[in-house]
Amino acid sequence: MIRRVTARPVLLACAAAAALTASFRPGLPGEGRVFDLMLVVDITGSMMARDYIVDGAPASRLDMLRRALPGLLQQLPCGSQVGLSIFSERRSFVLFDPVEICAGYDPVTRAIGALDWRMAWEGDSYVLRGLTSALDTARDRGHGIVFFTDGHQAPPLADRPLPGGDGTPGLIVGVGGLAPVPIPKFDDLGNETGFHQPDDVAQASSGWTPPTAAAGSDWDPRVDSPGSTRPGEEHLTRVHEATLRAQAGALGLGYAPLAPGTDLATRVMDHFPGRRVPVTRPLADWLGLACLLLFGLAHAWRFAGRRPPPIPPNQRNERILNARHALFRPGRLGHGPGTLRRHG
Structure with a gap:
């Protein structure tokens, strides 16, 4: 007797193979x-x-x-x-x-x-x-x-x-x-x-010769930048x-x-x-992702296999008729005993 192999064991086997292969850190040559x-x-x-x-x-x-x-x-x-x-x-x-x-x-x-x-x-x-x-x-x-x-x-x-x-x-x-x-x-x-502070550092260029200070000029080589009449910011x-x-x-x-x-x-x-x-x-990351995906599919397949089998057409029709009889049985609609009244 040949036993039918379901998809779930195959998915689990592939996931295990992917995890085992990833542990060896395989890779592809490239540049x-x-x-x-x-x-x-x-x-x-x-x-x-x-x-x-x-x-x-x-x-x-x-x-x-x-x-x-x-x-x-x-x-x-x-x-x-x-x-x-x-x-x-x-x-x-x-x-x-x-x-x-x-x-x-x-x-x-x-x-x-x-x-x-x-x-x-x-x-x-x-x-x-x-x-x-x-x-x-x-x-x-x-x-x-x-x-x-x-x-x-x-x-x-x-x-x-x-x-x-x-x-x-x-x-x-x-x-x-x-x-x-x-x-x-x-x-x-x-x-x-x-x-x-301004007096702590040199404000003028050490390689620049200043012009002769004109009368009344406030230029000071200690605190002024080259060519400036304002205090430097060095x-x-x-x-x-x-x-x-x-x-x-x-x-x-x-x-x-x-x-x-x-x-x-x-x-x-x-x-x-x-x-x-x-x-x-490296291929280890991709193999790890494939392993997780295969385990997820196997888990989903397990629950998918627990669904009840489909109802045959003849049984489905019989259930529909039984439901109708239960709904319209005598006294169901509040008309008292007897059969349903026909309105015309």
Whole structure:
């Protein structure tokens, strides 16, 4: 006697086979795009200005980067390599060369979380020189750079011709808001003691020769910007977006602002071409989904099999007649004993 096989055991067997196959993490060969990048972070004093909101509280620009950069790493494909550098004074210093991000995610994110303004070796900030320093290192080592800075220079520099680029790929990310905010001031022990005042910082360009002060002029090189008769604002900071865009254009780099809600990973991956490498596309997720779907169908089939069999036509007609007789039996409609009265 041949036993009929129902669909439910077949569905359960297929679901079990899918789950077992997924446990071996199978994959299909293909081609993917990976990136080789050096993240360069400005750690000068202006990066401690608080013009971001994180978790409902004011946060410094450096705090914002410590939060945003791990998210960037999470979205880059495995096989990408990322290194970390810091910028202070007039050059960028490599903390470590690019490493594969999936295998090295924990140490890289811990290094990012440890970034601090106290790591700076000088208080000056010559952004353009730090940017060209990072590009020189990247050219020698064969990777692109993502340079995070607010563009605040200390002391301020006079306008001068910008150097040309050499083809090294790079992206400048402007950090900070457009409105000027005060720069925190710290003592020798690293304790915040307030904010910088106009007399605390150089307001005039160190490379600019001021005109002879005319009689009655209120221009003062200690507090006035070049060519200005008003007090300077170098004790305040904002992202110098126009300057950073000009520098990026001259050097053949891209520019992107780090505004709240910015998808930093998309900006980075859209800008850099990356390199093509053979990759294995995992199938475990798809097999897990198929397993859940098959189990769901088997469960639904179980309840579908419990439905009562359909009523044969002759029995259905008999039931209808019995229901009619029960409804119109004598006395049902309140006419008293006897049969139903005919109205005519």
